[in-house]
Amino acid sequence: xxxxxxxxxxxxxxxxxARAASAQAMMAERGLDALLVCTEPEVRYLTGFHTPFWxxxxxxxxxILPAEGRPVAVIPGIGASAMGTTWVTDIRTWPAPRPxxxxxxxxxxxxxxxxxxxDSTPTRIGLPMxxxxxxxxxxxxxxxxxxxxxxxxFVDATDVVRGLRMVKSDREIAKVAHICxxxxxxxxxIGDLLSVGMTEREAFRAFRIDLLERGADDVPYLVxxxxxxxxDIIKQPSDRxxxxxxxxxxxxxxxxxxxxxxxxxxxxxxxxxADAKRAYRTVWEATEAGLATAKPGxxxxxxxxxxxxxxxxxxxxxxxxxxxxxGLGMQVTEWPSHTADDGTVLEEGMVLTLEPGLTxxxxxxxxxxxxxxxxADGPELLSRRAPADxxxx
Amino acid sequence: xxxxxxxxxxxxxxxxxARAASAQAMMAERGLDALLVCTEPEVRYLTGFHTPFWxxxxxxxxxILPAEGRPVAVIPGIGASAMGTTWVTDIRTWPAPRPxxxxxxxxxxxxxxxxxxxDSTPTRIGLPMxxxxxxxxxxxxxxxxxxxxxxxxFVDATDVVRGLRMVKSDREIAKVAHICxxxxxxxxxIGDLLSVGMTEREAFRAFRIDLLERGADDVPYLVxxxxxxxxDIIKQPSDRxxxxxxxxxxxxxxxxxxxxxxxxxxxxxxxxxADAKRAYRTVWEATEAGLATAKPGxxxxxxxxxxxxxxxxxxxxxxxxxxxxxGLGMQVTEWPSHTADDGTVLEEGMVLTLEPGLTxxxxxxxxxxxxxxxxADGPELLSRRAPADxxxx
Numbered sequence: 187x188x189x190x191x192x193x194x195x196x197x198x199x200x201x202x203x204a205r206a207a208s209a210q211a212m213m214a215e216r217g218l219d220a221l222l223v224c225t226e227p228e229v230r231y232l233t234g235f236h237t238p239f240w241x242x243x244x245x246x247x248x249x250i251l252p253a254e255g256r257p258v259a260v261i262p263g264i265g266a267s268a269m270g271t272t273w274v275t276d277i278r279t280w281p282a283p284r285p286x287x288x289x290x291x292x293x294x295x296x297x298x299x300x301x302x303x304x305d306s307t308p309t310r311i312g313l314p315m316x317x318x319x320x321x322x323x324x325x326x327x328x329x330x331x332x333x334x335x336x337x338x339x340f341v342d343a344t345d346v347v348r349g350l351r352m353v354k355s356d357r358e359i360a361k362v363a364h365i366c367x368x369x370x371x372x373x374x375x376i377g378d379l380l381s382v383g384m385t386e387r388e389a390f391r392a393f394r395i396d397l398l399e400r401g402a403d404d405v406p407y408l409v410x411x412x413x414x415x416x417x418d419i420i421k422q423p424s425d426r427x428x429x430x431x432x433x434x435x436x437x438x439x440x441x442x443x444x445x446x447x448x449x450x451x452x453x454x455x456x457x458x459x460a461d462a463k464r465a466y467r468t469v470w471e472a473t474e475a476g477l478a479t480a481k482p483g484x485x486x487x488x489x490x491x492x493x494x495x496x497x498x499x500x501x502x503x504x505x506x507x508x509x510x511x512x513g514l515g516m517q518v519t520e521w522p523s524h525t526a527d528d529g530t531v532l533e534e535g536m537v538l539t540l541e542p543g544l545t546x547x548x549x550x551x552x553x554x555x556x557x558x559x560x561x562a563d564g565p566e567l568l569s570r571r572a573p574a575d576x577x578x579x
Numbered sequence: 580x581x582x583x584x585x586x587x588x589x590x591x592x593x594x595x596x597a598r599a600a601s602a603q604a605m606m607a608e609r610g611l612d613a614l615l616v617c618t619e620p621e622v623r624y625l626t627g628f629h630t631p632f633w634x635x636x637x638x639x640x641x642x643i644l645p646a647e648g649r650p651v652a653v654i655p656g657i658g659a660s661a662m663g664t665t666w667v668t669d670i671r672t673w674p675a676p677r678p679x680x681x682x683x684x685x686x687x688x689x690x691x692x693x694x695x696x697x698d699s700t701p702t703r704i705g706l707p708m709x710x711x712x713x714x715x716x717x718x719x720x721x722x723x724x725x726x727x728x729x730x731x732x733f734v735d736a737t738d739v740v741r742g743l744r745m746v747k748s749d750r751e752i753a754k755v756a757h758i759c760x761x762x763x764x765x766x767x768x769i770g771d772l773l774s775v776g777m778t779e780r781e782a783f784r785a786f787r788i789d790l791l792e793r794g795a796d797d798v799p800y801l802v803x804x805x806x807x808x809x810x811d812i813i814k815q816p817s818d819r820x821x822x823x824x825x826x827x828x829x830x831x832x833x834x835x836x837x838x839x840x841x842x843x844x845x846x847x848x849x850x851x852x853a854d855a856k857r858a859y860r861t862v863w864e865a866t867e868a869g870l871a872t873a874k875p876g877x878x879x880x881x882x883x884x885x886x887x888x889x890x891x892x893x894x895x896x897x898x899x900x901x902x903x904x905x906g907l908g909m910q911v912t913e914w915p916s917h918t919a920d921d922g923t924v925l926e927e928g929m930v931l932t933l934e935p936g937l938t939x940x941x942x943x944x945x946x947x948x949x950x951x952x953x954x955a956d957g958p959e960l961l962s963r964r965a966p967a968d969x970x971x972x
């Protein structure tokens with residue numbers, strides 16, 4: 187196995203200083219006195235707090251970025267030690283879980299303190315409320331929070347977190363590049379790993395272990411399917427036995443240091459029919475068209491159009507995915523979306539997937555996905571480009 | 580490696596029929612015309628829809644259980660094929676992502692249709708709003724939803740989903756039992772797997788791969804620490820090299836067929852000091868006290884008291900976890916919580932953790948955790964009981 191240079195773990199404090207400064211500049215433009223976030227990627231982005239403990243639904247977590255200075259954490263006591271290792275110095279805890287007041291009073295007091303308390307100017311607190319966001323706290327508590335903050339003035343701050351996270355730093359890009367390198371290697375080795383006669387479940391297990399052995403920290407997202415064709419592309423494995431002539435798709439969001447890959451590959455066992463090969467070639471060509479279009483100043487809708495034209499010309503019967511690619515970073519999918527009307531202007535430093543898909547026969551879908559970072563002069567692939575023709579293993 | 584009998588995958592339709600009937604009986608008692616859920620465990624519980632695709636934050640997903648009949652899915656098109664393999668027959672999709680209307684109009688129409696539309700009686704739609712829940716959709720859309728449902732009458736249905744999920748069926752218990760068996764084996768083999776000189780990161784990777792090889796489908800939750808003592812018990816690995824005399828803790832929520840373990844173990848490398856050994860013994864004895872108390876009719880607060888008395892007598896300096904155990908099932912933590920005032924009455928079929936923890940010296944915490952199912956006559960351990968004394972490897 188090739189020895190891969192592993193990027194440095196974590197981020198220096200300067201990265202968080204820069205993130206906070208960018209956020210605060212955007213907040214100043216919008217007249218926001220504070221930004222309140224409560225979901226894992228946003229909390230991690232602003233603080234560096236990194237733990238899988240978010241899988242426990244029991245406790246809410248809050249981070250407030252004031253108009254100036256470092257973020258302030260309002261979190262369950264169990265997180266104080268871990269948060270104490272980040273650049274955050276003002277850490278306020280309550281003994282969660284405490285359903286009668288699970289951090290609400292502490293949050294209200296902290297928000298009031300950080301936004302200047304009661305004066306004649308209504309406070310404006312940014313909270314992400316838009317597309318791809320949700321508020322991770324009980325709705326009853328959220329309603330209480332919106333009653334108690336007087337003068338209540340929560341405003342949507344989706345564009346702030348979206349704007350921050352959509353363009354990646356060099357250190358973020360290096361982490362995505364590393365996991366894409368690891369996953370590329372695993373896909374390239376798939377012919378040695380899998381064979382006819384294995385069950386889907388055995389194939390998934392072997393691939394997951396291989397990814398870990400090659401350097402993935404974890405493989406939180408792994409979906410796939412086998413058969414002469416399939417249209418469920420978010421599937422978990424079954425006991426189906428792989429047969430000669432089958433297609434196999436794996437799509438994985440593997441992670442390194444909290445940053446994700448998101449690309450897929452198709453292979454065929456022993457052989458494939460002409461229609462499958464043609465469908466493969468069409469989505470491969472659609473990806474080429476996307477790559478040729480991906481430049482700063484173009485839009486996500488330009489990407490969509492470039493790929494959709496190739497898919498249509500290739501006889502696509504449709505695509506249930508709803509978009510032809512998206513952003514990528516701490517999460518397996520992030521803003522923006524390549525759709526007909528998304529229209530996000532591409533910028534240098536964006537990490538994107540190209541994900542053209544088509545249905546070549548009823549119930550038979552073919553999807554390709556590559557990962558790239560947008561440079562000044564165009565795309566730099568982070569995944570190693572799939573072969574132009576359907577690989578037969 | 581011992582060959583373990585693997586429980587059947589998935590659930591027969593009768594399981595979902597029973598779940599819906601239980602839910603609808605609770606809904607009738609509360610005068611609810613429908614139950615709306617939008618988070619992964621609730622959707623999976625009612626439908627069987629099982630995919631890691633929920634890691635993508637882009638699209639909301641909705642399931643409505645009417646007063647009678649099967650649940651109705653209102654979901655992004657990408658999920659239609661997978662949802663079509665469940666017992667759900669009424670699947671309504673929209674081409675998500677579509678930020679201008681990401682399923683909202685379809686959801687409003689479906690809710691109106693399923694609750695009888697406009698008549699003189701206000702509609703009552705149950706939505707979980709309480710502890711351990713959140714609404715997984717953009718807040719702006721949630722506010723629109725609450726404006727558009729006329730007569731608007733969303734009522735908190737936390738107790739419905741909590742009541743349903745807290746008591747497990749035999750098939751659910753078999754899945755948790757299986758993953759606990761797998762993880763018990765991995766912990767018992769840890770002396771052959773890990774050694775002084777490895778880094779934490781190497782130890783995590785080896786343990787994760789070992790769990791997969793033993794039959795875990797995935798290891799979504801793995802935290803741990805090494806050193807003479809530590810108080811961050813939700814930690815990710817560092818490059819710290821394990822030394823002789825170190826303690827090691829691993830805590831894992833590994834999964835089988837969508838059901839989780841949640842227990843930890845401590846070991847010492849080469850030897851341990853008397854204080855660490857005493858702390859270990861104290862939390863082990865506290866677990867014994869919890870096991871002796873765990874019977875139908877007792878409460879979570881009885882469990883808490885039984886364990887807390889042993890911890891206090893053992894000289895505990897405190898515990899930042901906030902509770903001494905909790906429910907377990909599809910999620911690594913579920914209702915209820917063993918706290919001083921939780922007071923949930925224990926019932927046969929509940930799957931619980933006992934998780935006593937103490938601080939034996941500043942910055943040094945010791946936590947034990949075991950998993951059990953409550954039977955008519957008391958607890959049946961699902962994890963194999965930790966040794967009574969700190970294992971030295």
